[in-house]
Amino acid sequence: MRVLYVASEAVPFAKTGGLADVVGALPKFVRQLGHEAVVVLPKYRGVKARKALLPSLTIPLGNSMKFCAIHESEPVEDVRFFLVDYPDYYEREELYRHAGHDYPDNAERFALLSLAALEFAKRAPLPPEVIHCNDWQTALVPVYLKTLYRNDPFFEKTKTLLTIHNLAYQGVFPRSVMTRLGLPLELYNTEQMEFYGNVNLLKSGIVFADKLSTVSEKYSREIRTAEFGCGLEGVLQKRAADLTGILNGVDYHQWNPEQDPWLIANYSAEDLQGKQQCKIDLLHQFGIQDSQERPLIGIISRMADQKGFDLLHAVAGTMVQEGFSMVVLGTGEERYTRFFLSLQEKYPAYVGAKITYDDWLAHKIEAGADLFLMPSRFEPCGLNQIYSLKYGTVPLVRATGGLDDTIQDFSQSPNGTGFKFDRYAPDELLATARRALEVYRTPSRWKALVRNGMKRDFSWQRSAQRYAELYESLV
Numbered sequence: 001m002r003v004l005y006v007a008s009e010a011v012p013f014a015k016t017g018g019l020a021d022v023v024g025a026l027p028k029f030v031r032q033l034g035h036e037a038v039v040v041l042p043k044y045r046g047v048k049a050r051k052a053l054l055p056s057l058t059i060p061l062g063n064s065m066k067f068c069a070i071h072e073s074e075p076v077e078d079v080r081f082f083l084v085d086y087p088d089y090y091e092r093e094e095l096y097r098h099a100g101h102d103y104p105d106n107a108e109r110f111a112l113l114s115l116a117a118l119e120f121a122k123r124a125p126l127p128p129e130v131i132h133c134n135d136w137q138t139a140l141v142p143v144y145l146k147t148l149y150r151n152d153p154f155f156e157k158t159k160t161l162l163t164i165h166n167l168a169y170q171g172v173f174p175r176s177v178m179t180r181l182g183l184p185l186e187l188y189n190t191e192q193m194e195f196y197g198n199v200n201l202l203k204s205g206i207v208f209a210d211k212l213s214t215v216s217e218k219y220s221r222e223i224r225t226a227e228f229g230c231g232l233e234g235v236l237q238k239r240a241a242d243l244t245g246i247l248n249g250v251d252y253h254q255w256n257p258e259q260d261p262w263l264i265a266n267y268s269a270e271d272l273q274g275k276q277q278c279k280i281d282l283l284h285q286f287g288i289q290d291s292q293e294r295p296l297i298g299i300i301s302r303m304a305d306q307k308g309f310d311l312l313h314a315v316a317g318t319m320v321q322e323g324f325s326m327v328v329l330g331t332g333e334e335r336y337t338r339f340f341l342s343l344q345e346k347y348p349a350y351v352g353a354k355i356t357y358d359d360w361l362a363h364k365i366e367a368g369a370d371l372f373l374m375p376s377r378f379e380p381c382g383l384n385q386i387y388s389l390k391y392g393t394v395p396l397v398r399a400t401g402g403l404d405d406t407i408q409d410f411s412q413s414p415n416g417t418g419f420k421f422d423r424y425a426p427d428e429l430l431a432t433a434r435r436a437l438e439v440y441r442t443p444s445r446w447k448a449l450v451r452n453g454m455k456r457d458f459s460w461q462r463s464a465q466r467y468a469e470l471y472e473s474l475v
Helices: 018-032 106-121 140-146 201-208 217-222 233-238 273-285 309-321 334-346 359-368 384-390 401-406 426-440 443-454 460-474
Strands: 002-006 036-042 052-061 064-072 080-085 130-134 159-164 172-174 198-200 211-214 243-245 296-300 325-329 351-354 371-374 394-398 419-421
Touching (some): 002 018, 002 106, 018 130, 018 460, 036 106, 064 106, 106 130, 130 140, 140 201, 159 201, 159 460, 198 201, 201 233, 211 217, 211 460, 217 401, 273 296, 309 334, 309 426, 325 359, 334 351, 371 384, 394 401, 394 426, 426 443
Parallel strands (some): 002 036, 036 080, 159 211, 296 325, 296 371, 325 351, 371 394, 394 419
Antiparallel strands (some): 172 198
């Protein structure tokens, strides 16, 4: 099959979240299954590319013409990446926002990406059989295909898949944006693009795409409820038969304690000695007292309510008093960054906080911590809990989305891999931490739990196979 991926970010070119990890990895594994996989992205500031493959591509956008270029990057593990070069839209400090505010022309920026991907596809000898779109930024691809391009014989058999990586981000804009997107005003109705007096690009993609997917099975069910549907539960219920949950994979070449170059010592499920050295190294990195009898909790996260930081705010101090040490890495809301810095000041022997993101340190936390904490309010998939399993760092999570799909509670099964709680409340988090502490104090049980997790396989091969089957069902 010929599959064209269109996305707003992908590693190693640009990243703000899990979307970039997926688009950077999935095409490689789909190629390994024997399919063609090509990716189209914006050419953001600092992204290096070869000389333009198409020096000028004319895109009609609303009442104006945009003249962009298409560059090809150096291939990334045999996958071809093509970059849409339009400096007015993409040569900016950040991808989507600046100084805490979204760029006001985001709708036009990503409409151009969607149209440029379609026009670039038309320069190929054969059309893509599947165009795999991702999140609101490329949700206009299926809309354009079924409106502006509906009579184009080149795309007659092309099907679309839209993957929702996080339903909370929807691309909502004023009604006036319709003409700037070059779309007929009759699409502005409650069944198609209208959303409470505005235009909702993600909703539009959900309505027009041939099939939909999201990044875990549990999340695919949750987003059809009022609690998690962010106002789109009704339209998702209508498309339920076309919605599939496929768990994200991880790349074990990058995340593997047996060969991770950033660790002070490598280790495996058979020989865990190196993990103890990693813990000592991590405590040293954060300037925390070397106390082996205290379980060390690792947190790597955006500091926001969605990630459960309101729960942590309520009970982190009690957890430290009851016997835990804690290291925190991340950025986010000021009230939470201030809280963890003050917690570090109050308990300097047991708490370390670094208000930044550092990939090198993230690997050290995955290896050196005993527990990894993700008490999220919602979590479409989550990757850190999967990395943690591989590194023998026991996840403590809320049973939502991909966290629920990937972690089995040790208290309920000898084959369990972590600890889970259901009700989103501080006392539930604290009670679950106490359960973990009890197991930690019995070394034989803890070692069995660690090894259970390290044996689990969440590699991309399995997820890519499921995507390939979904593409085949479309074609």
